[in-house]
Amino acid sequence: MSTPGDVAGEGWPLYEVFVRANRGLSHVHVGSLHAPDDDMALRNARDLYTRRNEGVSVWVVRSSAITTSDPDQKGAFFESPAGKNYRHAKYYEKSAEVPHL
Amino acid sequence: METESTMTLTAPDASARIDAEQEAELQARFDALIEADQRIEPRDWMPDAYRKTLIRQISQHAHSEIIGMQPEGNWISRAPSLKRKAILMAKVQDEAGHGLYLYSAAQTLGISRDEMTEQLITSRARYSSIFNYPTPTWADMGAIGWLVDGAAICNQVPLCRASYGPYGRAMVRICKEESFHQRQGFEILLELSQGTPEQHAMAQESVDRWYWPALMMFGPPDDESPNSAQSMAWKIKRFSNDELRQRFVGMLVPQAEVLGLTLPDPNLRWNEERQAWDMSEIDWTEFNEVLAGRGPANAQRIQHRRDAHEEGAWVREAAAAYAEKQAARERVAA
Numbered sequence: 001m002s003t004p005g006d007v008a009g010e011g012w013p014l015y016e017v018f019v020r021a022n023r024g025l026s027h028v029h030v031g032s033l034h035a036p037d038d039d040m041a042l043r044n045a046r047d048l049y050t051r052r053n054e055g056v057s058v059w060v061v062r063s064s065a066i067t068t069s070d071p072d073q074k075g076a077f078f079e080s081p082a083g084k085n086y087r088h089a090k091y092y093e094k095s096a097e098v099p100h101l
Numbered sequence: 102m103e104t105e106s107t108m109t110l111t112a113p114d115a116s117a118r119i120d121a122e123q124e125a126e127l128q129a130r131f132d133a134l135i136e137a138d139q140r141i142e143p144r145d146w147m148p149d150a151y152r153k154t155l156i157r158q159i160s161q162h163a164h165s166e167i168i169g170m171q172p173e174g175n176w177i178s179r180a181p182s183l184k185r186k187a188i189l190m191a192k193v194q195d196e197a198g199h200g201l202y203l204y205s206a207a208q209t210l211g212i213s214r215d216e217m218t219e220q221l222i223t224s225r226a227r228y229s230s231i232f233n234y235p236t237p238t239w240a241d242m243g244a245i246g247w248l249v250d251g252a253a254i255c256n257q258v259p260l261c262r263a264s265y266g267p268y269g270r271a272m273v274r275i276c277k278e279e280s281f282h283q284r285q286g287f288e289i290l291l292e293l294s295q296g297t298p299e300q301h302a303m304a305q306e307s308v309d310r311w312y313w314p315a316l317m318m319f320g321p322p323d324d325e326s327p328n329s330a331q332s333m334a335w336k337i338k339r340f341s342n343d344e345l346r347q348r349f350v351g352m353l354v355p356q357a358e359v360l361g362l363t364l365p366d367p368n369l370r371w372n373e374e375r376q377a378w379d380m381s382e383i384d385w386t387e388f389n390e391v392l393a394g395r396g397p398a399n400a401q402r403i404q405h406r407r408d409a410h411e412e413g414a415w416v417r418e419a420a421a422a423y424a425e426k427q428a429a430r431e432r433v434a435a
Contacts, residue, residue: 031202
């Protein structure tokens with residue numbers, strides 16, 4: 001389905017912003033902003049989302065470049081793992097009393 | 102993945118096509134999510150009235166942050182020390198940031214940034230009337246931080262749990278930053294209050310001017326606030342106007358004692374029986390005047406915002422032209 005972000009009437013493209021708070025952590029989505037190009041998006045992201053040392057690294061990506069799942073299809077799309085609770089450790093109860101298992 | 106970004110405008114069209122039975126089913130799913138204290142996300146189905154209420158509330162909130170830069174921006178070049186100037190600049194920059202977080206949240210509901218800006222500069226959108234009061238003294242920077250930002254925090258903390266996901270998330274960021282705003286305001290007032298008699302008088306005079314407008318920020322009394330019940334049922338709003346006002350006053354009283362300043366209400370006292378604060382009647386005629394655009398600085402605030410938008414047009418156009426030129430070069434190179 002179409003990605004959110006391409007709204008008629010917006011002058012500049014929309015970017016999604018991801019910030020890595022510290023070494024060893026993933027980049028996490030923090031919000032979005034509009035910018036004329038990638039460089040400006042990165043600078044604006046720094047000013048908008050890291051005014052208090054919130055990050056050591058920033059990613060920006062055009063929202064239109066992101067492919068998303070369709071929330072209306074939620075049930076069908078995520079159906080596969082349903083009923084497969086044997087994929088979780090707590091499905092196996094017989095080992096409950098055994099140490100280090 | 103679910104992005105925070107602007108929602109596709111196809112949703113309202115699509116909803117026009119679905120029949121009544123489907124709509125009832127969608128409504129039931131929406132109601133169940135609200136009931137279960139789950140969040141509504143941008144691409145979920147939502148009732149039109151819910152969407153409209155949020156667009157109005159979030160965009161007004163964003164406009165308030167943006168207009169709110171002006172009364173304080175006025176003092177950046179007049180701050181009494183380099184330290185105060187740097188702090189004030191950081192605070193005003195925060196307000197711009199808060200405006201942008203909120204505009205982004207509103208955009209996920211299908212309104213464009215340009216449309217919101219247009220509504221603001223043509224006076225078709227409202228913003229908090231508190232910013233239509235002038236800031237004639239340095240103490241006003243203290244009173245705004247302590248009272249205006251204090252009232253805003255009181256309002257905003259419960260909004261972090263608002264049922265609409267992007268709004269709640271924006272509020273979490275904003276609340277973290279607002280506490281610095283309130284403390285710096287308190288500190289300005291404390292230093293003035295403990296300074297010379299003239300400085301003390303300046304602090305008191307400023308608190309006298311801002312106290313009532315700050316209490317009015319919570320909105321009309323509960324029995325005259327027709328939209329509140331629906332917003333509370335939707336879990337956008339979590340506490341009533343009067344509940345929040347009471348809570349705020351309860352926080353101010355001990356703080357005013359530390360400041361050595363008086364709150365300008367001779368009838369203010371704790372009522373043990375009601376377990377609530379007794380206070381004088383609020384003069385809503387003034388509030389309504391300011392709300393109707395007849396406040397001391399309404400025209401000036403909007404004019405200033407409009408000028409900034411129009412005079413900044415060439416910067417936006419130049420940035421867009423540069424981006425286009427670079428993109429064209431890359432196409433040629435590729």
